[in-house]
Amino acid sequence: MTASPSLPPQAATGAAVLLEAREVSHRFGPTRALDGASVQVAAGEVLCLMGSSGSGKSTLLQCLAGILRPDGGTVRYGGRDVHAMSDTERSALRRHEFGFVFQFGQLVPELTCLENVALPLRLEGVRRPEARRRALEHLERLGVADVAGKRPGQVSGGQGQRVAVARALITRPSVIFADEPTGALDSLNGERVIEALVGAARDIGTAVVLVTHEARVAAYSDREAIVRDGRVREQVMAS
Amino acid sequence: MSASHALLALLEQGPRHGYDLKRSYDERFGHFRELRYGQVYSTLARLLKNGLVQVAEEPGAGPDRKIYAITDAGVTDVATWLAQPETPEPYLQSTLYTKVVLALLTGRSANEVLDVQRSEHLQLMRRLTERKRTGDVADRLVCDHALFHLEADLRWLELTAARLDELAAEVRA
Numbered sequence: 001m002t003a004s005p006s007l008p009p010q011a012a013t014g015a016a017v018l019l020e021a022r023e024v025s026h027r028f029g030p031t032r033a034l035d036g037a038s039v040q041v042a043a044g045e046v047l048c049l050m051g052s053s054g055s056g057k058s059t060l061l062q063c064l065a066g067i068l069r070p071d072g073g074t075v076r077y078g079g080r081d082v083h084a085m086s087d088t089e090r091s092a093l094r095r096h097e098f099g100f101v102f103q104f105g106q107l108v109p110e111l112t113c114l115e116n117v118a119l120p121l122r123l124e125g126v127r128r129p130e131a132r133r134r135a136l137e138h139l140e141r142l143g144v145a146d147v148a149g150k151r152p153g154q155v156s157g158g159q160g161q162r163v164a165v166a167r168a169l170i171t172r173p174s175v176i177f178a179d180e181p182t183g184a185l186d187s188l189n190g191e192r193v194i195e196a197l198v199g200a201a202r203d204i205g206t207a208v209v210l211v212t213h214e215a216r217v218a219a220y221s222d223r224e225a226i227v228r229d230g231r232v233r234e235q236v237m238a239s
Numbered sequence: 240m241s242a243s244h245a246l247l248a249l250l251e252q253g254p255r256h257g258y259d260l261k262r263s264y265d266e267r268f269g270h271f272r273e274l275r276y277g278q279v280y281s282t283l284a285r286l287l288k289n290g291l292v293q294v295a296e297e298p299g300a301g302p303d304r305k306i307y308a309i310t311d312a313g314v315t316d317v318a319t320w321l322a323q324p325e326t327p328e329p330y331l332q333s334t335l336y337t338k339v340v341l342a343l344l345t346g347r348s349a350n351e352v353l354d355v356q357r358s359e360h361l362q363l364m365r366r367l368t369e370r371k372r373t374g375d376v377a378d379r380l381v382c383d384h385a386l387f388h389l390e391a392d393l394r395w396l397e398l399t400a401a402r403l404d405e406l407a408a409e410v411r412a
Binding site: 050052195213214215216218219220221224226228233 | 350354357358360361364365367368372386387389390393394397400401
């Protein structure tokens with residue numbers, strides 16, 4: 001293992017560091033999930049966190065996203081310590097600057113797909129007709145405008161994930177956190193979802209932090225960081 | 240697969256006769272292909288000429304009596320070989336398996352070998368994915384075929400990474 005204790009694996013050269021974990025540790029009871037993990041994410045880059053199950057990659061994603069508070073180390077977004085913010089500030093950060101796509105279960109079952117996508121805008125106070133118009137645009141862009149009026153339970157897994165991607169993108173966040181976004185889908189639908197997610201993120205310059213165990217999905221990233229035993233190993237380049 | 244690098248790496252464990260070296264190679268990697276004696280001695284002669292091995296002892300006449308030892312240049316050559324990823328291609332697992340076992344045997348990091356290879360595979364997969372994204376359906380299908388094969392290699396690689404402790408205990412026993 002060559003993970004360095006002090007220098008986080010570098011973000012793609014040239015772009016400013018947007019998000020950074022430095023020496024982050026986290027325990028779940030007696031289990032040490034993260035043990036000094038460091039990683040940088042540059043603005044607009046697609047970074048893939050890979051590692052075996054139990055390596056700590058999802059925990060790292062949740063610490064980076066301000067969902068889990070690490071026991072040690074710091075997470076900085078735009079230079080600010082995310083976990084030193086007040087709860088209100090951190091919630092605002094997650095609502096305005098971050099978007100989320102999980103494996104499943106993220107859409108509100110009582111709302112239509114269109115209402116689900118419009119929801120983040122409504123929470124920001126955007127008026128209903130405007131929110132719906134923009135939501136429909138996003139559904140069109142992701143090729144799922146035809147399910148706008150349906151509820152999540154009435155659409156396929158692949159369609160539901162593309163609706164979730166539309167909802168994550170609608171606030172034009174700086175970072176999207178995607179934890180196994182294709183984990184419950186077959187190859188073709190998985191490909192459509194990751195293509196839609198990465199394609200749309202690149203169009204609007206959103207960075208993506210992607211957790212996946214599928215190499216074909218990881219191949220859509222610019223760079224991979226390998227999480228092992230709660231640490232991030234430096235990217236190895238062939239000499 | 241480079242038998243000469245594997246033979247060289249096996250010499251890192253200590254000086255040996257050509258015969259012992261062949262037996263050690265066949266025991267560990269013979270399930271891919273056993274070596275012929277002629278091949279072992281011609282390889283050793285080449286390694287000797289290139290200064291990667293030296294004759295440690297020559298108790299009698301004939302090549303089969305010589306005891307060969309690895310030189311510092313040989314050790315460096317093994318390290319370079321292990322650190323260099325293989326070009327992704329079908330049936331690569333015999334080479335990768337050999338490299339992983341030899342890294343463990345010679346006290347180097349097998350994780351390094353796997354990490355370098357993962358990175359090499361992913362780079363090729365990124366190029367194929369980009370070609371697929373900008374290509375027509377035929378392009379997509381051709382690239383998909385390659386991508387699924389590369390993904391299978393990577394699955395094997397991840398499984399090997401997960402079993403390294405087990406494998407280390409076995410090869411060092």
